[in-house]
Amino acid sequence: MAGSQDTVAGPGASGGHATGTDRRERLRRFWKSDFVRSSPFWLIPFLLMGLAVYGGIIWNFLISLTDYEGFLQPPDYSNLDFEMYAQALADPAVFSTGRNTFVLLVAFTTITLILGIFLAILIDSDIRQKNTVQTIYLLPFALSFVVTAQFWLWMYNFQNGLVNTVLGLFGLGPYNWIGNPELVLGAIIFALIWQFSGYCMVVFLAGLQSIPNDQFEAAKVDGASIIKTYWRVIIPQLKSASVSAAVVLMIFALKIFTFLYAMFGTYRPPKGTDVLATLMVREAFNLQNWAYAAAIATILLAMGLAVVAPYLYYQYRARAL
Incomplete structure (x- = not known):
């Protein structure tokens, strides 16, 4: 029985070791890929563009859900609603x-x-x-x-x-x-x-x-x-x-x-x-x-x-x- 258990456990251990080896090999290839190696050239501009463009779009939408009226006080994000859109739909x-x-x-x-x-x-x-x-x-x-x-x-x-x-x-x-x-x-x-x-x-x-x-x-x-x-x-x-x-x-x-x-x-x-x-x-x-x-x-x-x-x-x- 002990011998059979060793026989059964052997392939599992070998399979786990192979799986771990494959994972490490894929990770190694990923870190050596052109995508990762070129990231210093495109990652920072990509993040800046995302912050300036998409961040600005999201912030503008959040502002439209508030009652913000200028620079005298910061916008209040605690009570968001679509009042401005309702006002726009009723505005001639x-x-x-x-x-x-x-x-x-x-x-x-x-x-x-x-x-x-x-x-x-x-x-x-x-x-x-x-x-x-x-x-x-x-x-x-x-x-x-x-x-x-x-x-x-x-x-x-x-x-x-x-x-x-x-x-x-x-x-x-x-x-x-x-x-x-x-x-x-x-x-x-x-x-x-x-x-x-x-x-x-x-x-x-x-x-x-x-x-x-x-x-x-x-x-x-x-x-x-x-x-x-x-x-x-x-x-x-x-x-x-x-x-x-x-x-x-x-x-x-x-x-x-x-x-x-x-x-x-x-x-x-x-x-x-x-x-x-x-x-x-x-x-x-x-x-x-x-x-x-x-x-x-x-x-x-x-x-x-x-x-x-x-x-x-x-x-x-x-x-x-």
């Missing part, structure tokens, strides 16, 4: 600025995509001075929001702006593009389209140049016109480029505060262009309603996630397939 200013934000987001993104793909098709058709035309349309994208705002502030000048001067040649105007609430949002959208259409052109041009010429030749042999060839064959293959460009455009549309502040020099732009971003800054810095401003910031974050999340899911599905 939130609805009006939200409507302006939505109109700007949709109109700017849609028109810029259409103009971008038109320019890309035009340049892909081997027009004369193609490189010069491409550079001219791409140049505005290299400008900052501040420069673009000041440029179009001069262009829209009521007395001697270039827009009213050109319209005057045809017996039109002058129009108060900046001061008229019915025109100012359209004027802002047009300025943004001017700045970002070149970016969309480059994105779509890269997509067009990746499509084999055989498809053009096949469509030509089948008797398809140029319009049908692009509408039925080419443009459907630009879906990935369209989604990528649309996400970038919508993110910039949500970050419109810099443009509006640079153009109007105030936290309260004209009625037609007051958006959620300007309302958020005004509530925080003018009225010291920091908790309410944090709630509006969270709403803006949710809008941004609503834009980015479907794109990330689309990219994930595309790679999985």
Whole structure:
């Protein structure tokens, strides 16, 4: 019996020793892996980014659950509730600025995509001075929001702006593009389209140049016109480029505060262009309603996630397939 017990215990002990050896071997390989050896280069920036970005997002959300009203006293985290969000849902200013934000987001993104793909098709058709035309349309994208705002502030000048001067040649105007609430949002959208259409052109041009010429030749042999060839064959293959460009455009549309502040020099732009971003800054810095401003910031974050999340899911599905 003793011998049989030793026989039974032997493999168990040997198995335990082997398991411990395997564990140590895996641990040794882990510590020698590229992931661990490269950690001094990426770990500290990763932690700092996590603290500054994700820590700031979490803190902003916590602030929105308090009654924090400024720097005179610290926020009270003992009584967290959603009172600020209820107040925002009942605030007419939130609805009006939200409507302006939505109109700007949709109109700017849609028109810029259409103009971008038109320019890309035009340049892909081997027009004369193609490189010069491409550079001219791409140049505005290299400008900052501040420069673009000041440029179009001069262009829209009521007395001697270039827009009213050109319209005057045809017996039109002058129009108060900046001061008229019915025109100012359209004027802002047009300025943004001017700045970002070149970016969309480059994105779509890269997509067009990746499509084999055989498809053009096949469509030509089948008797398809140029319009049908692009509408039925080419443009459907630009879906990935369209989604990528649309996400970038919508993110910039949500970050419109810099443009509006640079153009109007105030936290309260004209009625037609007051958006959620300007309302958020005004509530925080003018009225010291920091908790309410944090709630509006969270709403803006949710809008941004609503834009980015479907794109990330689309990219994930595309790679999985």
